[in-house]
Amino acid sequence: MEYLKLLPIPSAIGWFGSFMLLIYFIDFFRTTPAARLLESSKTGLLRKISKDIIIYLIVTVLILFFASPSNNSALMIPLFIGIIITTVLGLIYTEAKNSRIQLLINKVIIKVVKTKAFRYYRLTLSLIHTLMIINAYWLFVTMTLSGFKDTLNVDVTNNFDILLYSYEKNKYIIYAFIVLSGIMFFVFQKMYMYPINKIFSEIFNSVSKGRIKLTSGEVLHDLYIFQTSDTKFLLASNDLNISGASKTYHIHRDKIDYIETSSSSKIIDFKQQDIKRIT
Incomplete structure (x- = not known):
């Protein structure tokens, strides 16, 4: 319960979060696909925002729970290069399937992995890209916490303890962390995941x-x-x-x-x- 101090107005956010979760899950299971097609723009926007916030909270809390503070900045450069490459491949596949460059990519893939394995190209590309996005966000969070630990000279390894200590020193540090991690998460999700989300939509129809x-x-x-x-x-x-x-x-x-x-x-x-x- 001590960690609830990390949230701005903990009781209000807790009640609001619980209420939104309840509405979202009830609505998710109750509303048919056809009903969602005809829902109002406000309802659709509310569903998308609540879903994004829930995913952000779940992913961030899991990283805080399982990861350790570390400064692996050297890994960010090759990771971002890989993300850019898979993003470009995803854009070519979703926006220009019949282009010469995509046909050339198809020939190269078939030559390397054979025709039978080619049907897994979309899924493999999507999984690799998604894992790299998660790793990039993971590194961002752990590097930020490592920066807090070094700057404040905190002698603990538990992420929640680091955040709690930072909060006690200056609560605005935590608010800045929430804002920055939120911005980074939504940049990764909305910008770099765009072509892969389209591929997932095709795969799972x-x-x-x-x-x-x-x-x-x-x-x-x-x-x-x-x-x-x-x-x-x-x-x-x-x-x-x-x-x-x-x-x-x-x-x-x-x-x-x-x-x-x-x-x-x-x-x-x-x-x-x-x-x-x-x-």
Whole structure:
């Protein structure tokens, strides 16, 4: 309980965190994939923010629990070089699959690991990149704690004890640590994980597929359904790769009677609007 001092206004954050966790997990298990497609922008934003904060807290606490303070700055340079290389490979694969450079990469990989093993290229690239991102964040946290230990001349090895001692010296040191570690975590997650997240989406097919019943009575079958930046509309196509799809629809959510996914979930909405056929 002594470590709760490290949190700004511990009781308030504790209650808020518990409340957000409860809402998120209840909503996660209760809400169907189709329902999430039609939810308001505020609800979707709240879900994304709460999920990111929860992941940040879990990862950071695990590192603090298992890691030891260390100053391995020499490892950061080759690690960042590796991250940049895998990020570029991921971007080429997700944004330019049929480009000459990707076809050349495919030939090299097939020559090295043979055709049968090539199908694991996406998964292997994603796992290597993810592990390097985690290691980079791990190094950042342990190097920061090592800096606290050396600067404050703390004779302890437990990370939580170091943070507690730092807090007792100057509480703003801890607040700075939370801010800096949060910024670093979200830079890694949002910037460097972007192409790999797209690959994971392809591998595990997180995009909903089903049929859409319009209020006009028309039924659109076997479409992949995507959220757009404008939450009033849904994007639907007959191919995961939208640019190569033969049928693509941009549908106002109020024009949808219901969406039926593979899990047979339905969302009812009887308002009338327009549907725009793109191709």
